[in-house]
Amino acid sequence: xxxxxxxxxxxxxxxxxxxxxxxxxxxxxxxxxxxxxxxxxxxxxxxxxxxxxxxxxxxxxxxxxxxxxxxxxxxxxxxxxxxxxxxxxxxxxxxxxxxxxxxxxxxxxxxxxxxxxxxxxxxxxxxxxxxxxxxxxxxxxxxxxxxxxxxxxxxxxxxxxxxxxxxxxxxxxxxxxxxxxxxxxxxxxxxxxxxxxxxxxxxxxxxxxxxxxxxxxxxxxxxxxxxxxxxxxxxxxxxxxxxxxxxxxxxxxxxxxxxxxxxxxxxxxxxxxxxxxxxxxxxxxxxxxxxxxxxxxxxxxxxxxxxxxxxxxxxxxxxxxxxxxxxxxxxxxxxxxxxxxxxxxxxxxxxxxxxxxxxxxxxxxxxxxxxxxxxxxxxxxxxxxxxxxxxxxxxxxxxxxxxxxxxxxxxxxxxxxxxxxxxxxxxxxxxxxxxxxxxxx
Amino acid sequence: xxxxxxxxxxxxxxxxxxxxxxxxxxxxxxxxxxxxxxxxxxxxxxxxxxxxxxxxxxxxxxxxxxxxxxxxxxxxxxxxxxxxxxxxxxxxxxxxxxxxxxxxxxxxxxxxxxxxxxxxxxxxxxxxxxxxxxxxxxxxxxxxxxxxxxxxxxxxxxxxxxxxxxxxxxxxxxxxxxxxxxxxxxxxxxxxxxxxxxxxxxxxxxxxxxxxxxxxxxxxxxxxxxxxxxxxxxxxxxxxxxxxxxxxxxxxxxxxxxxxxxxxxxxxxxxxxxxxxxxxxxxxxxxxxxxxxxxxxxxxxxxxxxxxxxxxxxxxxxxxxxxxxxxxxxxxxxxxxxxxxxxxxxxxxxxxxxxxxxxxxxxxxxxxxxxxxxxxxxxxxxxxxxxxxxxxxxxxxxxxxxxxxxxxxxxxxxxxxxxxxxxxxxxxxxxxxxxxxxxxx
Numbered sequence: 111x112x113x114x115x116x117x118x119x120x121x122x123x124x125x126x127x128x129x130x131x132x133x134x135x136x137x138x139x140x141x142x143x144x145x146x147x148x149x150x151x152x153x154x155x156x157x158x159x160x161x162x163x164x165x166x167x168x169x170x171x172x173x174x175x176x177x178x179x180x181x182x183x184x185x186x187x188x189x190x191x192x193x194x195x196x197x198x199x200x201x202x203x204x205x206x207x208x209x210x211x212x213x214x215x216x217x218x219x220x221x222x223x224x225x226x227x228x229x230x231x232x233x234x235x236x237x238x239x240x241x242x243x244x245x246x247x248x249x250x251x252x253x254x255x256x257x258x259x260x261x262x263x264x265x266x267x268x269x270x271x272x273x274x275x276x277x278x279x280x281x282x283x284x285x286x287x288x289x290x291x292x293x294x295x296x297x298x299x300x301x302x303x304x305x306x307x308x309x310x311x312x313x314x315x316x317x318x319x320x321x322x323x324x325x326x327x328x329x330x331x332x333x334x335x336x337x338x339x340x341x342x343x344x345x346x347x348x349x350x351x352x353x354x355x356x357x358x359x360x361x362x363x364x365x366x367x368x369x370x371x372x373x374x375x376x377x378x379x380x381x382x383x384x385x386x387x388x389x390x391x392x393x394x395x396x397x398x399x400x401x402x403x404x405x406x407x408x409x410x411x412x413x414x415x416x417x418x419x420x421x422x423x424x425x426x427x428x429x430x431x432x433x434x435x436x437x438x439x440x441x442x443x444x445x446x447x448x449x450x451x452x453x454x455x456x457x458x459x460x461x462x463x464x465x466x467x468x469x470x471x472x473x474x475x476x477x478x479x480x481x482x483x484x485x486x487x488x489x490x491x492x493x494x495x496x497x498x499x500x501x502x503x504x505x506x507x508x509x510x511x512x513x514x515x516x517x518x519x520x521x522x523x524x525x526x527x528x529x530x531x532x533x534x535x536x537x538x539x540x541x542x543x544x545x546x547x548x549x550x551x
Numbered sequence: 552x553x554x555x556x557x558x559x560x561x562x563x564x565x566x567x568x569x570x571x572x573x574x575x576x577x578x579x580x581x582x583x584x585x586x587x588x589x590x591x592x593x594x595x596x597x598x599x600x601x602x603x604x605x606x607x608x609x610x611x612x613x614x615x616x617x618x619x620x621x622x623x624x625x626x627x628x629x630x631x632x633x634x635x636x637x638x639x640x641x642x643x644x645x646x647x648x649x650x651x652x653x654x655x656x657x658x659x660x661x662x663x664x665x666x667x668x669x670x671x672x673x674x675x676x677x678x679x680x681x682x683x684x685x686x687x688x689x690x691x692x693x694x695x696x697x698x699x700x701x702x703x704x705x706x707x708x709x710x711x712x713x714x715x716x717x718x719x720x721x722x723x724x725x726x727x728x729x730x731x732x733x734x735x736x737x738x739x740x741x742x743x744x745x746x747x748x749x750x751x752x753x754x755x756x757x758x759x760x761x762x763x764x765x766x767x768x769x770x771x772x773x774x775x776x777x778x779x780x781x782x783x784x785x786x787x788x789x790x791x792x793x794x795x796x797x798x799x800x801x802x803x804x805x806x807x808x809x810x811x812x813x814x815x816x817x818x819x820x821x822x823x824x825x826x827x828x829x830x831x832x833x834x835x836x837x838x839x840x841x842x843x844x845x846x847x848x849x850x851x852x853x854x855x856x857x858x859x860x861x862x863x864x865x866x867x868x869x870x871x872x873x874x875x876x877x878x879x880x881x882x883x884x885x886x887x888x889x890x891x892x893x894x895x896x897x898x899x900x901x902x903x904x905x906x907x908x909x910x911x912x913x914x915x916x917x918x919x920x921x922x923x924x925x926x927x928x929x930x931x932x933x934x935x936x937x938x939x940x941x942x943x944x945x946x947x948x949x950x951x952x953x954x955x956x957x958x959x960x961x962x963x964x965x966x967x968x969x970x971x972x973x974x975x976x977x978x979x980x981x982x983x984x985x986x987x988x989x990x991x992x
Contacts, residue, residue, distance in 0.1 A: 196955055198948065199968035201894075202903050232951060239947075411968075413898030441891065441968050443948065450882065454892075457854030462643050506680075507639065507884065510673060514637055527640035527852075527882050530971075 117149040117541045118167060120160050121176035121499060124518065125183055125489035126474040130466045131423035139466050140489070141518050146173065147181060149495035152267075152540035157489045176499050179535050180521070182469065183487050184243025184496035185445035186476025187435050189342070189382040189403030191248040192233040192259055192272075193220050194438025205348035205412050208439065214282050220250035221284075226258030233437075234262045238545040240444040241498030241534040244476070244486055246342060246380055246403070246434075247272040248314055251285050253295045260303045267307065267540045269486055269494065271340055273314035274299060278325045289324035296332055304339065308494070308540070312340035312380070318355045318368045326372035333374065340378045340480065342403075343369060346391070347383035348414045366391040375400050378481045382434065384422070385415040392418075396427035401479035404471070406451040408436035419452070420461045432479035433471040445472045446500075446529035453527065465523035495541035500525055504533040504547075558590040558982045559608060561601050562617035562940060565959065566624055566930035567915040571907045572864035580907050581930070582959050587614065588622060590936035593708075593981035598930045617940050620976050621962070623910065624928050625684025625937035626886040627917025628876050630783070630823040630844030632689040633674040633700055633713075634661050635879025646789035646853050649880065655723050661691035662725075667699035674878075675703045679986040681885040682939030682975040685917070685927055687783060687821055687844070687875075688713040689755055692726050694736045701744045708748065708981045710927055710935065712781055714755030715740060719766045730765035737773055745780065749935070749981070753781035753821070759796045759809045767813035774815065781819045781921065783844075784810060787832070788824035789855045807832040816841050819922045823875065825863070826856040833859075837868035842920035845912070847892040849877035860893070861902045873920035874912040886913045887941075887970035894968065906964035936982035941966055945974040945988075 123145035128138040146160040148167065156163055164173070193216065200212040220226045237245055249256040249272055256274040263270035276292035277285065287295065296313060304311040313336075315321045315329040333341055346352055346365050355365050362368045366387070369375045379400040384391070395402065404417050422429045434440070435448050442448060449468040456463045463471075477487025486494050502521045503509035508528050515521045525533055537545040564586035569579040587601040589608065597604055605614070634657065641653040661667045678686055690697040690713055697715040704711035717733035718726065728736065737754060745752040754777075756762045756770040774782055787793055787806050796806050803809045807828070810816045820841040825832070836843065845858050863870045875881070876889050883889060890909040897904045904912075918928025927935050943962045944950035949969050956962045966974055978986040 196952070198952055199965050201961075201964045201968075202905065204898075232947075236948065410892075410895035410899060413895075413901060413903060416899070451851075451895075454848075454851035454854075457645075458851060458857070460854060462854060464643065506673075507677065511637070511639055520642075523642045524640050527642075 114151050115541065116171050117495065117538065118171055118173040119147045119176055119181055119497070119499070120173050121145060121179045121181040122518065123147065123157060123181050123489055124469065124522065126470050127488065129475065130464070130470050132425055132428055135464065135466045138470070143518070144177070145181070147489060147497065149541035152495055154489060154491055154493050154495045156491055176535065178503070180500040180502060182498050182500060183473040183489055184498050184537065184539070185241045185472045186432060186480065186487065187237070187242050187245040187445060188380055188401070188432030188476050188479050189405055189434035190245055190437045190440070192230055192437070193217050193248070193250045193255060195229050195233050197438040199441060200438070204350070205414060206350055206354070208412060213438070214285055217250040218284055220255035221252045223254040223258055226255045227262065230259040230262040233259070234266055234268065236443040238266065238537045238539070239534065240531045241500070241537050242443070242445055243496035243498070243537065243539055244269045244480070244482070245271070246312060246340065246480060248316070248342065249274045251275045251277055251287050253299055256299050260309050264307050264309060266544060267542070269308035269482070269496065271310040271312045271480065273312035273342065275314050275316040276325055276329055277316045277320035279322050280320050289322060289328045292325055293328040293332055300336060300339065310340065312342045315343050315374065317344035318365065319351065319358060326374065330373040340380060341374050342380045342382070343374065345369065345381045345384055346386040348412065349386055352386050364388055364391055366394055370394065370398070380479060382436065383409065383414065383417070385409060385417050392421050392424070392429065393427050395429045401430040401432065403432055403434040403479065404452065405434045405436035405440060406455045407441045407448055408439035409455065410451060411441050412439050416455050416459050418459060419456050419463065430475070430479040431471060432476035442530065444530045446526055446533060449526040465519045465526055468526045469522055495538060497538040498534060499536040500529070500533050501535040502533070504529065504535070508533065555592050556982065557612050558936065558979065559612055559614040560588045560617055560622055560938070560940070561614050562586065562620045562622040563959065564588065564598060564622050564930055565910065565963065567911050568929065570916065571905070571911050573866055573869055576905065576907045579911070584959070585618070586622070588930060588938065590982035593936055595930060595932055595934050595936045597932055617976065619944070621941040621943060623939050623941060624914040624930055625939050625978065625980070626682045626913045627873060627921065627928065628678070628683050628686040628886065629821055629842070629873030629917050629920050630846055630875035631686050631878045631881070633671055633878070634658050634689070634691045634696060636670050636674050638879040640882060641879065645791070646855055647791050647795070649853055654879070655726055658691040659725055661696035662693045664695040664699055667696045668703065671700040671703040674700070675707055675709065677884040679707065679978045679980070680975060681972045682941070682978050683884070683886055684937035684939070684978065684980055685710045685921070685923070686712070687753060687781065687921060689757070689783065690715045692716045692718055692728050694740055697740050701750050705748050705750060707985060708983070710749035710923070710937065712751040712753045712921065714753035714783065716755050716757040717766055717770055718757045718761035720763050721761050730763060730769045733766055734769040734773055741777060741780070751781060753783045755783050756815065758785035759806065760792065760799060767815065771814040781821055782815050783821045783823070784815065786810065786822045786825055787827040789853065790827055793827050805829055805832055807835055811835065811839070821920060823877065824850065824855070824858070826850060826858050833862050833865070833870065834868050836870045842871040842873065844875040844920065845872055845893065846875045846877035846881060847896045848882045848889055849880035850896065851892060852882050853880050857896050857900050859900060860897050860904065871920040872912060873917035883971065885971045887967055887974060890967040906960045906967055909967045910963055936979060938979040939975060940977040941970070941974050942976040943974070945970065945976070949974065
């Protein structure tokens with residue numbers, strides 16, 4: 111009989127039971143200043159005060175001591191393109207031109223599975239080094255580009271969602287599928303990968319501008335056949351993009367209505383950006399229980415605009431929102447660095463977020479946006495043991511600043527504004543150490 | 552007879568002879584892919600192609616080999632508050648409330664010179680670690696807070712400009728000087744520090760909201776007596792601040808006119824922010840040959856607004872512009888991180904900057920903004936040898952990205968978007984190694 115594997119970690123625990131945008135933050139937030147997490151076979155078995163919980167452990171169980179560090183649920187990245195890892199920081203263009211000039215040429219390379227594996231491996235390593243344990247990822251149009259990512263994520267036991275892009279118009283010939291091949295290839299990938307280990311498939315009609323009505327219909331058919339899947343697409347990122355979609359679908363009342371018309375908006379629809387949304391679009395996102403992936407570094411880098419987070423989290427009709435790097439338009443793999451800019455976007459529209467709101471977006475908020483909060487996103491018995499250990503004294507500036515901290519909220523805010531992958535002391539995936547940063551002597 | 556001290560550095564040299572916003576960037580930019588810089592007694596003696604220049608050196612001169620790295624003039628930070636180092640990342644407020652709640656309480660501590668020395672030391676070390684060799688700095692109201700910074704900068708042989716804040720109204724009692732004491736204390740500091748080593752004094756009427764007309768007049772009198780000095784002040788950072796100043800000076804046509812009226816706008820006036828400027832104010836800044844300190848991370852963090860850099864660099868009436876961290880509202884000491892956000896601010900207003908424009912702002916642009924381009928800001932014989940050595944492969948992401956670089960401009964852009972103090976391999980002040988980052992094995 112195989113022995114079970116136990117991992118026990120001591121540190122300051124932070125987690126959420128609910129959404130601090132919607133309920134009193136103090137009641138949503140769970141904080142154990144000297145805590146212990148016990149994980150068995152990849153699942154959180156217990157979490158609570160160290161003093162109390164330590165006594166319940168068998169004497170021979172080793173506790174890894176992260177005292178002075180903060181243990182959070184692993185970060186969740188709700189929108190990113192692994193195939194764009196090589197074009198991070200490509201200069202000087204707005205969305206449509208940027209995609210034509212930089213994205214399409216580089217995505218062509220992902221017809222080559224060996225190349226795809228290499229980049230997928232780099233990408234997965236970046237996620238783990240920055241404390242991100244789950245991501246919702248766009249691959250290229252080629253099925254083998256999805257194979258490569260799923261294989262690399264599987265190797266690392268990661269909970270990861272991905273899909274091959276469906277795109278059959280307005281992109282270079284070499285990057286086009288058809289309504290039929292896009293459907294067939296996606297279906298084959300679903301059969302091959304969905305539910306294998308911790309992998310899930312996302313039906314991925316890239317955006318309304320690059321899919322014909324026939325392809326959107328095929329994507330919709332696929333979702334009806336596999337209703338447990340996710341759907342991911344881009345929406346209302348840039349004003350020219352919105353105009354272009356309006357010109358392609360003049361009969362639809364707005365951008366969201368295009369996806370609604372084809373039955374692509376509902377629970378587990380993860381729509382990226384949502385910057386140029388009308389009030390009606392915000393309300394309908396709520397009514398359909400769909401999710402927003404907010405991509406602040408990307409939106410600023412491309413000059414796309416400023417997302418109205420408070421509108422999305424309006425208590426009258428709140429929407430699930432997760433935070434997202436949107437690599438390669440995003441400029442960092444780090445969710446801490448991304449929260450820094452989420453704060454700034456929110457400040458520029460006059461409503462900065464708190465540290466608790468930020469941490470929620472990167473953890474339980476992301477899990478809810480992906481309808482995975484029964485698996486990940488909190489420190490709670492029964493959930494999968496994906497964890498990030500944050501060191502609030504990782505850099506000289508952080509340490510200098512944290513010396514004046516008067517609360518866990520302040521320390522979390524310093525991490526969010528001043529932290530990056532250096533602040534990630536360790537990352538655990540399904541209870542196993544997946545990355546550890548050497549501690550300076 | 553003392554021997555002279557020679558430092559010789561090999562690497563890729565980058566520098567500017569002119570302003571790439573105003574002339575053809577390729578002609579403004581100087582680039583030597585395998586270059587050598589020879590410094591003697593703190594001054595650049597020669598710079599050029601390695602092959603050619605090496606032969607002219609005495610055989611026993613050791614060359615430090617930074618091949619693969621980029622050697623740039625040291626970065627220049629045109630607006631920062633060392634006394635706010637401890638409140639970087641103080642959450643949730645806009646300018647006026649932020650200053651009341653966070654800045655004033657912490658500045659009170661700088662009456663204690665021992666505390667001031669400690670923070671000044673931390674601050675100067677942060678500058679050098681991020682490759683910044685010159686800064687234009689606000690101290691607290693207390694003369695001893697300026698003494699502390701000057702002493703620490705002098706210890707490091709840095710070219711540094713600073714001044715004690717003059718503020719005699721609308722601030723807590725304990726932080727007020729008077730028109731007379733502000734004048735007297737500033738004058739004493741000028742006598743003590745201006746021209747000592749590489750130090751300069753900046754007359755520092757903090758902003759029109761915290762100085763009485765009498766104090767602005769006293770600052771002006773001081774400048775007339777010492778016309779070689781700098782003047783630094785805040786302007787048009789935030790809409791409420793603009794309104795408040797308008798209410799204090801109803802007889803003045805706009806914010807700039809307040810400083811103009813008191814004779815505080817001219818060459819070596821360094822005005823921070825300039826976000827909420829009218830066209831007239833931009834034009835008058837040009838006519839008076841004054842300078843702007845652009846503080847992008849601060850402006851986003853406080854939600855102050857988006858600076859119109861292209862308006863300031865309009866070829867019809869261009870203004871000197873330098874880049875600035877504006878610690879503590881700014882969120883990073885690194886000029887590379889600051890340029891990342893300068894790019895984003897520019898992208899959000901529809902006119903992103905190029906890598907050359909960014910590097911110019913942080914080097915020669917800053918030197919011109921401070922009227923110091925006859926001393927620093929370029930790699931040119933006769934100028935002071937303040938240099939930063941940048942490693943374009945410093946992090947895994949930088950290295951991955953830089954492997955695809957097709958030009959020095961791309962590599963510089965990657966450094967600007969993805970770099971921070973980790974990308975600073977070494978910093979030289981007056982020809983001497985002042986900081987070196989250990990190279991990973």
